[in-house]
Amino acid sequence: MKRTHLLVMGVYMLSLCKAEEGLNFPTYDGKDRVVSLTEKNFKQVLKKYDLLCLYYHEPVSSDKVAQKQFQLKEIVLELVAQVLEHKDIGFVMVDAKKEAKLAKKLGFNEEGSLYVLKGDRTIEFDGEFAADVLVEFLLDLIEDPVEIINSKLEVQAFERIEDQIKLIGFFKSVESEYYKAFEEAAEHFQPYIKFFATFDKGEDDLNGIHIVAFAERSDPDGYEFLEILKQVARDNTDNPDLSIVWIDPDDFPLLVAYWEKTFKIDLFKPQIGVVNVTDADSVWMEIPDDDDLPTAEELEDWIEDVLSGKINTEDDDIEDEEDEGDDDNNSDDEDSDDSDDDDD
Numbered sequence: 001m002k003r004t005h006l007l008v009m010g011v012y013m014l015s016l017c018k019a020e021e022g023l024n025f026p027t028y029d030g031k032d033r034v035v036s037l038t039e040k041n042f043k044q045v046l047k048k049y050d051l052l053c054l055y056y057h058e059p060v061s062s063d064k065v066a067q068k069q070f071q072l073k074e075i076v077l078e079l080v081a082q083v084l085e086h087k088d089i090g091f092v093m094v095d096a097k098k099e100a101k102l103a104k105k106l107g108f109n110e111e112g113s114l115y116v117l118k119g120d121r122t123i124e125f126d127g128e129f130a131a132d133v134l135v136e137f138l139l140d141l142i143e144d145p146v147e148i149i150n151s152k153l154e155v156q157a158f159e160r161i162e163d164q165i166k167l168i169g170f171f172k173s174v175e176s177e178y179y180k181a182f183e184e185a186a187e188h189f190q191p192y193i194k195f196f197a198t199f200d201k202g203e204d205d206l207n208g209i210h211i212v213a214f215a216e217r218s219d220p221d222g223y224e225f226l227e228i229l230k231q232v233a234r235d236n237t238d239n240p241d242l243s244i245v246w247i248d249p250d251d252f253p254l255l256v257a258y259w260e261k262t263f264k265i266d267l268f269k270p271q272i273g274v275v276n277v278t279d280a281d282s283v284w285m286e287i288p289d290d291d292d293l294p295t296a297e298e299l300e301d302w303i304e305d306v307l308s309g310k311i312n313t314e315d316d317d318i319e320d321e322e323d324e325g326d327d328d329n330n331s332d333d334e335d336s337d338d339s340d341d342d343d344d
Contacts, residue, residue, distance in 0.1 A: 026083055033081035034074065037092035039102045049090035051142055052117040053077075053134075056108045059097040079131045080138070089138060116141060121187070140191030146183050149198040158196055165251055168196040170203065170210075178262070185255050193251070211244045211306060212282075213272040214259070218250060224293060225270035231296045232303065241307050244272075272299070274306045276313040283313050 037045060037054060046052060055077055060070050074093070081091040094103055096111045107122060108115065114125040114134075118141060127133045149155060149168070158168065171179040179197060186195035213229055216222035229244065236242045249256050249267045256267050263282045265271050270293065273284035285302050287293065294302070305311040 026079065028075055028079045029082060031082070032078070033085065034077045034091040034093060037094050037102070038099055039105075042102060045090055045092060046117065050088040050118070051138065052090045052092065053080075053138065054106075054108075054115045054117065055091075055093045056096060056103060056111060056113050056115060057093060058111040059095060073129060076129060076131050076134070080134050083131070083135055084138060087138075087142060089142070123190075137191060143191075145186035145190045146195045146197050149196050149203065150200065155203060161194065164194055165192070166194040166196065167247075167252070168198070170198055173199055181258055185252070185258070188254050189252075210275050211242075211272065211303065212275050213244055213246045213270070214249055214265070214267050215246065215270040216250050217248050221291075221293065222248075222270050228293065228296050228299060229272075232299050235296070235300070236303075242303065272302075274311060274313060281313040283311060 034055075035041075035045070055073065057070065057073075060067060077091050077093070081089075094106075094108065096103060096108075103109075106115075106117075114129065116123045116125060116138070123141070125134070125137060127137055146169075149158060158166070169179065169182045171182070173179070182195065182197065186193075189195070213225075215225045215229070217226060226246065229246065233242075233244060249259075259265070260267055263273065263275070263284070265273070265284055269289070270287065271284055272287075273282050275282040285294065285299075302311070
C-alpha cells in the first residue's frame with residue numbers, strides 16, 4: 001500500500017517538474033539558425049520563407065565592447081529563431097560593408113536596424129531589441145491583417161482593448177470593394193494598428209447607423225471640437241442609444257483620401273455625421289468653417305434628430321431619385337421638342 005502511494009507521489013512530482021519546465025522561458029540551445037544574407041543567396045532565402053527578419057549591422061570591429069554588444073544581439077536573434085522555429089520565418093544578418101550593394105537595393109540606410117520583409121512590404125521594427133518583444137511583433141505580423149468579429153464575446157474582447165489604436169469596419173461581405181480597400185489599408189499598418197471587421201448587423205448599435213466624428217487632436221480646431229464632443233458624451237452618459245465613434249485622421253494617413261472620396265467630406269476640418277454601414281451612405285452636419293464650430297447644445301440637438309430619425313441617410317437617396325426623375329422628365333421634353341421639329 002505504501003509502495004503504491006509512493007509510486008503515485010513519484011509520478012505526480014515528475015509531472016509537476018515537467019510542468020514547471022514548460023513554464024520556464026526558453027534558453028538558447030546553441031544551434032545556429034540565423035544566416036548571413038548575401039546578394040548571392042538573397043533570392044533563394046526570400047523564396048523559402050513567408051516572412052524574413054533581417055538585422056542590418058555595421059561591420060564587426062576589433063573592439064571587445066562592440067563585439068560583445070554584437071554577440072548579445074546575435075543571441076537574441078538566435079533565441080527568437082529557436083522559439084519561432086515552427087513558423088515560416090527566416091532570420092538573417094546583413095553586413096553593411098560586405099553587402100553594401102544588397103543593402104542599397106533593399107533600401108537599408110540605418111545600421112543597427114531590424115527589418116521584416118513580408119511580400120512587397122518592408123517593415124522597420126522600432127521596439128526594444130529583446131526576445132519577448134520581437135517574438136510578439138513577429139507573431140502579430142503573421143496573423144491576418146484584419147480580425148473578423150463574429151460573436152458577442154468577440155465584441156466584448158474588442159471593447160476591452162484600450163492600450164492600442166484600433167479600427168473596426170462593417171461590411172456586406174468579404175467580396176465588398178470597401179472591405180478589400182479596408183484590408184489593403186490594414187496590411188500597411190500591421191502590426192501597429194489593429195483592424196477589425198464584421199459582416200453581422202447584430203454588431204450595430206443603431207441598426208446599421210453610426211455617428212462618426214473626425215477631428216485631429218493635434219489641430220487647435222480639432223482639439224476644440226473633440227472637447228465639445230466629450231462634453232456631449234458626459235452629458236449623455238446614461239443614454240444607451242448614443243454611441244459616437246471618434247477618428248483622428250492623423251492616425252490613418254493612408255485612409256484619409258478613401259474616406260474623403262467615400263463620404264464626400266473635407267477632413268482638413270472637423271466633421272460629424274451619421275453613416276449607414278450597409279451601403280456607406282452618409283449625412284454630415286453642416287459646419288461652415290473652422291471658426292464657426294457647433295456648440296455643445298447645437299451638437300446635442302443634431303444628435304437628437306439623428307436618434308429620432310429626423311436626420312437619416314435615406315434623405316439624400318430621395319433627393320437623388322427626385323433629381324434623376326427631373327433629369328428623365330427634361331430628357332423626355334427634349335425628345336418631344338425634337339420630334340415636333342422633325343414633323344415641321
